[in-house]
Amino acid sequence: MARRASAPATDDLDARKATILEAVVSEHIDTNQPVGSSSVASSAELGVSPATVRSEMVSLEREGYLAQPHTSAGRIPTDKGYRYFVDHLSSGVLGAAQQHQVRDFFATVRGEVEDVLEQTSTLLSQMTSYTAVVVAATHAHASILSAQLVNIDARHQLLVTVFSDGSVVKHSLTPPYDVDFETCAEASRQLNALLIGTTLETLVQVPSRHDHVAHLVRDAVAALHAQQPATDGDRVFIGGSSRVADSFDGVETVRKVLSILEQELLVVTLVQDMLDRGLSVAIGTENGFEPLSTCAVVVAPVTIDGAPAGAVGLLGPTRMKYQEAMAAASAVSQHLARHFGGDEEHAHH
């Protein structure tokens, strides 16, 4: 027997094995069925008999690229098999129809950033029939353009903060004493002076006096800076969650995946983690969430003027159409960057 198979996971396959693996993966993606040796032999252009393919397949199985649902069935790819497949994927081109779709969308879309991103997630989902995720970077580094304290009534004030990236954040204050209009206005003035030009990471020197104005100012600054933890605003947009229903077979899987998608914090963590690790595709267990072990996630970062501004992603079954998904994600990511970035001289995001 060939001894060289003992070299562990060199990740570089024999040209023929590579062809066979790729044939198996793409056929299985198409059909969602185990792939047999004969169909590989005829589809792939290696002039070789099924028997030869078979012996290569057992080798590929030993090395962990393929698996057999049961004896006398064809092979299906393992996560490792998919991984090899996407690593050696020629970057595909977006279909003409979809190119139009993206172009049209960005040519006609209007409205606030949040609306655009929400609709973008729907677009991406429609283009691919997978569930789409759009994540916008936090505005931790954006500077404050305006901070205003509005008197709702004597016991309720609202701090409204506008950031240089165009985002607006509000914080309720409920002081244990009555606040009159003048006090509020004065506090608002002081907050403006104090905060404008700072970022959320800047330390701010708050007044230490004991009057109501100073109290309000302190509470407002505290509320603003306390926002850090986790759920930092509506920065995640999920489109086409109904697609999970036809992406997966078992009802239980569908439930699990939906359940993950509901927790937006998890989603942003997942995407962020992938970006940090420099991954553009996470297959099966690579994504780190056990309930997502039958999923694959494709992400494309959105970069505006060289700075990371967020990411778009797609979630589907491990047997997803990677080329299409990656092409769509990267196209949308680029359009998004152009829409909010450079060519129009924005400062948005």
Next chain:
Amino acid sequence: MARRASAPATDDLDARKATILEAVVSEHIDTNQPVGSSSVASSAELGVSPATVRSEMVSLEREGYLAQPHTSAGRIPTDKGYRYFVDHLSSGVLGAAQQHQVRDFFATVRGEVEDVLEQTSTLLSQMTSYTAVVVAATHAHASILSAQLVNIDARHQLLVTVFSDGSVVKHSLTPPYDVDFETCAEASRQLNALLIGTTLETLVQVPSRHDHVAHLVRDAVAALHAQQPATDGDRVFIGGSSRVADSFDGVETVRKVLSILEQELLVVTLVQDMLDRGLSVAIGTENGFEPLSTCAVVVAPVTIDGAPAGAVGLLGPTRMKYQEAMAAASAVSQHLARHFGGDEEHAHH
């Protein structure tokens, strides 16, 4: 044969028929299986033989309350059967565990209105294992407390409007000319003077001059008032959408329902429509959306200081546990009203 059956849908049944119908409905809700005459005869306390029950059942079937999946199977309720059931339902009481859950939640919940509502939808979903919907009334009638125009850069301004119900809305302006800081500040001042105290329904007299300030003011007012159509902000919160996966049998149904839930506008329409028609439960086709014909929706309005402030709802299969669902919805609705309303002397919503 009893001729009186020809009276069309008097909707008032013989006491015995009522008992039988109720037994069938509640058993079917429990088991999700057709119910046979013998199990009804033994469970319900009418000392009567299966044969008698059977003859009553054919009558109930003729009148449209029950249906037979096929000959020689038990009966399942029709929408009309469920309707009778809920119409004659003694309003149940919330389980002790759930009472605690609600109480604890509202005792500890903090943060902005939107966050609270979002979390409320999750709470309601967890209490019932159905998908929950929380709808907040629009602020069409709220008056404007503050309107501020912030200069993002020369070509981008942001109109930030604060309403008396505590909501904050932003609108981007992108004038075709450069705006300097002073112009923006002046426009902001004028907008404030113009808009404070008005509602979105108020007609506002805008300046007709042709300078940049007047232009900005006009554009800002136009943007603000244009917002009416449909998607008026993030006023819908959906919790537990993963629950649809185990509420329905067919994958296709799951997809359809999720697909509806994605379109928040449809959801708010549905809920609003039910409130308008004075319905608290919509069963099957009653809700007007064909894809939801196997669903039931329970809603409870949220009323603060006598004014409608929104609604909470639950979506499940027609064989949902109506008593529990209604009790949960109404409890949460009341807590919500108390939380934002009277007892704390808020003006929120």
Next chain:
DNA sequence: GCTAGCACTCGGTAGAATTGAGTGCCAACA
């Protein structure tokens, strides 16, 4: 090293037989 040939495995399907829950009807009964 490749291939044709071959025996073998085992999931999927089709058909027949069986089961059993439940019905509809009827005749008898109070």
Next chain:
DNA sequence: TGTTGGCACTCAATTCTACCGAGTGCTAGC
């Protein structure tokens, strides 16, 4: 007249069997 036990009947679901065939692993020969 309303109720009931009895009974024949229906039909989905289950089980069993046989069988097919796609696909494998192995081996002998090219």
